[in-house]
Amino acid sequence: xxxxxxxxxxxxxxxxxxxxxxxxxxxxxxxxxxxxxxxxxxxxxxxxxxxxxxxxxxxxxxxxxxxxxxxxxxxxxxxxxxxxxxxxxxxxxxxxxxxxxxxxxxxxxxxxxxxxxxxxxxxxxxxxxxxxxxxxxxxxxxxxxxxxxxxxxxxxxxxxxxxxxxxxxxxxxxxxxxxxxxxxxxxxxxxxxxxxxxxxxxxxxxxxxxxxxxxxxxxxxxxxxxxxxxxxxxxxxxxxxxxxxxxxxxxxxxxxxxxxxxxxxxxxxxxxxxxxxxxxx
Numbered sequence: 001x002x003x004x005x006x007x008x009x010x011x012x013x014x015x016x017x018x019x020x021x022x023x024x025x026x027x028x029x030x031x032x033x034x035x036x037x038x039x040x041x042x043x044x045x046x047x048x049x050x051x052x053x054x055x056x057x058x059x060x061x062x063x064x065x066x067x068x069x070x071x072x073x074x075x076x077x078x079x080x081x082x083x084x085x086x087x088x089x090x091x092x093x094x095x096x097x098x099x100x101x102x103x104x105x106x107x108x109x110x111x112x113x114x115x116x117x118x119x120x121x122x123x124x125x126x127x128x129x130x131x132x133x134x135x136x137x138x139x140x141x142x143x144x145x146x147x148x149x150x151x152x153x154x155x156x157x158x159x160x161x162x163x164x165x166x167x168x169x170x171x172x173x174x175x176x177x178x179x180x181x182x183x184x185x186x187x188x189x190x191x192x193x194x195x196x197x198x199x200x201x202x203x204x205x206x207x208x209x210x211x212x213x214x215x216x217x218x219x220x221x222x223x224x225x226x227x228x229x230x231x232x233x234x235x236x237x238x239x240x241x242x243x244x245x246x247x248x249x250x251x252x253x254x255x256x257x258x259x260x261x262x263x264x265x266x267x268x269x270x271x272x273x274x275x276x277x278x279x280x281x
Contacts, residue, residue, distance in 0.1 A: 005252050005278060008225055008261025009044035009052045010271045012095075016040060016055070018267075027059040028067060030077040037078075041085030043268040048275030049261070052086060053095035053134060054078040056125065060099055060117045072124045079128035091131035093159065096121050096147060098138045111146060118147040122154065132157035136225075137200045137263075139163050139176040141184055148191040157194035159259065161223050164201040164210055173198075173210030181210060185218035197223030200263045203239050204247035211251055221258035224251040228265035239265075245273030252281055 016026045019036045029037050041052045056078035064071050075094075082092040099114055101107045122133065133151045135158070138144040144160060151158050162184060164173050173181055188196050197214055201207050207226040214222050226248065228239045239247070244266065251257045260278070262270050 004258060006050045006259050007048050007271065007275055007278065008223075008259050009041070009049040010262040010266035010268065011228075011264050012040065012053060012055050012057065014265055015267050025058060025063065025067070027056055027064070027074050027078065028069065030055055030059075030074050030081060031069065034077070034081055037081045038085045040268075041082050044271055045086060045090045047268040047272035049090055049271055051091045051093055051131075051259070051261075052082050053093050053136075054082045054125065054130065055095070056121065057095050057097040057136070058100070060096075060121055062117065063100060071120055075121050075124040076128050079125050079130050082130075083128065093132045093134040094122070094125035094130040096125075096133065096135050096151075098140070098143055098147075103140065103143055114143060114146045115150060119150040122150050126154050126156070130156070132159065132194065134159040134161065136161040137163045141175070141177065141179040141187060145187065145191075148188065148193075152191050158191065159195045159223055160188055160191075160193050161197050161199040161225065164198055164207065166202060167206050167209055169209075173213050181213040182217040185214065185220060189218070189220065193220060195221040195223045195259050197225070197257075197259070199223065199225035199261075200227055203227055204244065204250070208247075208250060208254075211254055211257060215254050215256045219256065222254070222256045223259040224248070224254075224257055225259070225261040225263050227263045228270055241267070241269040241273040244270045245275075245277040248274050249277040249281060252278055 037055050056075050059074045101109050135147045204226045211224045
């Protein structure tokens with residue numbers, strides 16, 4: 001594999017839906033289908049992932065409590081299951097996504113509420129000693145910064161990733177809230193993250209220009225974890241796994257890119273194809 005590139009995993013959500021036939025919130029599977037959670041993480045590691053993410057992305061209190069679960073049991077179990085699969089072969093990142101809803105004044109979530117919800121996930125996740133924390137798929141830089149303020153209370157590597165709207169060649173890459181790669185890099189720098197970048201968004205062809213903007217804006221190591229194109233109505237994704245490996249591997253040639261993986265639609269087949277391609281660079 002190209003020197004200094006680490007391979008992340010793929011899509012927990014869409015892959016677990018396929019494994020269970022249940023399209024509810026996937027964090028529930030930490031209690032309902034723990035064997036499937038371990039099985040998927042193992043498949044990603046076997047495919048070549050150096051890091052796997054805990055199945056805890058949206059396991060925050062507002063999402064969990066309506067289902068009669070509690071945050072502690074879901075988050076701790078998510079890290080435990082990822083570590084069970086890893087068995088020292090890969091590192092485990094505590095995965096935390098944005099809250100459902102917007103911060104005041106755009107929505108109803110107060111900053112102190114957001115701080116409490118993120119802090120709770122981090123407190124319980126860190127009880128199981130993950131190797132680091134990844135804050136991913138954020139669209140609002142202000143919400144991400146609140147999560148960062150809580151995450152830096154723990155002495156572990158912090159990775160931060162945002163999701164972008166459709167790339168506009170004239171305006172460049174922007175999140176739904178208008179945050180640009182240069183702004184993101186500048187405002188996250190005080191948190192001294194291990195890496196920053198993008199995940200989800202669209203497919204590799206549409207997102208490669210955005211990671212190049214990050215590269216031009218900062219010396220902070222970069223994360224590149226795009227979708228496998230858009231999901232098809234009949235199942236599968238627009239980009240097949242061989243094309244995904246070919247296209248996503250191009251990010252390894254972008255200065256500063258250190259972590260590469262896949263998001264929605266990217267199964268272990270996609271990660272294996274990417275690993276094979278990276279080996280040739």
